[in-house]
Amino acid sequence: AQSVTQLGSHVSVSEGALVLLRCNYSSSVPPYLFWYVQYPNQGLQLLLKYTSAATLVKGINGFEAEFKKSETSFHLTKPSAHMSDAAEYFCAVYSGGYQKVTFGTGTKLQVIP
Amino acid sequence: DTAVSQTPKYLVTQMGNDKSIKCEQNLGHDTMYWYKQDSKKFLKIMFSYNNKELIINETVPNRFSPKSPDKAHLNLHINSLELGDSAVYFCASSQGEYNTEAFFGQGTRLTVV
Numbered sequence: 569a570q571s572v573t574q575l576g577s578h579v580s581v582s583e584g585a586l587v588l589l590r591c592n593y594s595s596s597v598p599p600y601l602f603w604y605v606q607y608p609n610q611g612l613q614l615l616l617k618y619t620s621a622a623t624l625v626k627g628i629n630g631f632e633a634e635f636k637k638s639e640t641s642f643h644l645t646k647p648s649a650h651m652s653d654a655a656e657y658f659c660a661v662y663s664g665g666y667q668k669v670t671f672g673t674g675t676k677l678q679v680i681p
Numbered sequence: 682d683t684a685v686s687q688t689p690k691y692l693v694t695q696m697g698n699d700k701s702i703k704c705e706q707n708l709g710h711d712t713m714y715w716y717k718q719d720s721k722k723f724l725k726i727m728f729s730y731n732n733k734e735l736i737i738n739e740t741v742p743n744r745f746s747p748k749s750p751d752k753a754h755l756n757l758h759i760n761s762l763e764l765g766d767s768a769v770y771f772c773a774s775s776q777g778e779y780n781t782e783a784f785f786g787q788g789t790r791l792t793v794v
Binding site: 606609613 | 724782
């Protein structure tokens with residue numbers, strides 16, 4: 569069985585501040601992990617993915633995430649928030665084969681000018 | 682030249698009606714999906730097709746019937762619509778299994794009145 573938990577349904581940061589969105593996963597096998605972003609009235613877009621290579625994964629728009637097996641975490645960070653980062657962010661886990669991808673409940677990021 | 686396109690974008694209909702949502706991808710992918718996103722942004726897979734063959738069928742009422750005439754198209758037909766069917770439905774595609782990036786359409790917002 570696989571699951572993912574996103575801590576905090578809403579996160580507010582000031583423009584220029586660090587962005588930290590938390591994700592913890594549960595998987596019986598080494599998982600693949602993803603972060604997706606959803607802008608208003610849009611579909612989801614892949615930010616980055618972890619597929620058992622480097623534990624620090626760099627994505628688009630300056631985002632990165634670190635896979636920590638000991639903490640079963642895959643938190644998303646960005647050093648300096650931009651107004652354009654305001655969106656809903658989804659963490660997702662996949663444990664292989666034809667199992668479905670399981671999405672977290674999402675974290676809405678608000679960037680305050 | 683949209684990668685994954687869904688029509689219509691908005692759909693308002695009365696209870697008991699039958700409606701269809703169409704999806705097409707021009708990425709050459711062999712796997713397509715339907716996801717349902719509820720009012721709390723929770724995203725859940727409904728169906729997955731690989732090369733026109735159904736491979737995932739989640740616990741979805743029989744009123745929902747996907748059809749894949751070819752690997753570039755995956756349509757969703759819904760019979761006897763109910764109030765609880767109101768949601769945003771996303772089509773997505775990927776190449777191979779879920780460890781690759783999934784490309785999402787812009788969604789179809791279905792409102793049943």
